[in-house]
Amino acid sequence: MQGLVPRPRFAEFLNRPWRKISRLRASSTPDYANQSRGVLPRFYSEALPPSKGSVVRVQGDEFWHMSKVLRMTISDRVELFNGRGGVVRCCIQKIDQTGLDVIALEEPQVFLPKGTQWHVFAAFGTLKGSRADWLVEKCTELGASSITPLLTERSPSISENRVDRLQRVILAAVKQCQRLHEMSMNPSTKIGSLLPIVAQSKLSFIAVAEATPLITTLTCSRVEASGLIIIGPEGDFTEKEVKMMTEAGATAVGLGPNRLRVETATMTLLATLMLWSDSQQQQDP
Structure with a gap:
């Protein structure tokens, strides 16, 4: 599909090691919540200053927001993040017609994701109006x-034009909820391509009408590093589709x-x- 930034293959998400980005140092600070x-x-800035005292230039929508909407000026302090866990406190050093320069006030840090990494596969391609925007926005906030269109x-x-819009919705939601890691928007996939990913996952749930209630299922489940969430379209999955995914290893749950x-x-x-995975991890010694 056109208009999408290439992402790692889906299966790589299941056991992907999270490492420090570029030359930024991974933080040993345990209080990730406060940093976020x-x-x-x-x-947002794709490139962060590599060290204290170094400068990066901010342009485009973020420059407009800083200078025109918030009317920020020289010496104002801001934080820059790159959507991959990197964050650094900066000070505006220069403003001109095309952008502004910010200087790092400290060494930038990278924070690793915490908790179970949930990957959503939802059949929302036929949603009308702003409903798809809302779905993607709330997935980001939660x-x-x-997220992968199924x-x-x-x-x-x-x-394709909807995909481009959803990318913008994600970035806006990332900034609004102040998460440090941007939610990935993957290319759409068919159920046949999803089956090997389900087979590799130790934790995958598919919403199915009249299935065992989710809460009941969770009483005998254990937390894993990553998990899959699979939601069908308006009119639900066909019986054949449900059978294919459950045979691959997905657990059918009722809502x-x-x-x-x-x-x-x-x-x-x-x-x-x-909430379940967070509570389980809080209980672990």
């Missing part, structure tokens, strides 16, 4: 590691007696699993 709730205005018999495509929209089911499953 910065007190300074935070802006901390999903990646192509099924009842949701066979997703438009209550009512029929849920795609975005509602996604939020219900993701929020519950995020």
Whole structure:
């Protein structure tokens, strides 16, 4: 599909080692939560200053936001993050018509992701209006590691211009909720391509009407480093599709007696699993 930034293959997410980025130093500070709730205005920059005293230039939408919307000026302090765990406090050094220069006030740091990395596969390609935007935005806020449009018999495509828009929605949501790691938007995939990923995953859940309730299933499940969340389209998966995924290793779970929209089911499953995995890890010695 055109318009997407190439990403690592899906299977690499399941056991991908998180390492320090570039020359930034990985932080040993245990208080990741505090670092992801910065007190300074935070802006995205693909490139961060490599060391204290070094300078990077900010242009484009972030420059517009800083200079025109917030009316920031020379000597104002900000935080820059790169969406891969890197963050650094900076000071605006220079402003001109095309951008601004910021100087690092400290050595930049990289923080590794914490908790289970949940990868969402949702058949939202046929959602109308702003519903797909809302789904992607809330997945970002809840901390999903990646989201993949799932192509099924009842949701066979997703438009390219919508994908470009969703990338912008993700970045805006990352900044709003102040997470340090950007949620990855993967190219759309068919169920046949998803099956090997399910087979490799130790923790994968598929929302299916009238299946065993999710909470009941979680009482005999254990937390893993990563997991898959699979949500069907309007009209649900076909019986054949459900059989293919459960035979590959996915666990069918129910989300209550009512029929849920795609975005509602996604939020219900993701929020519950995020809270469950977090509580389980808090209990571990």
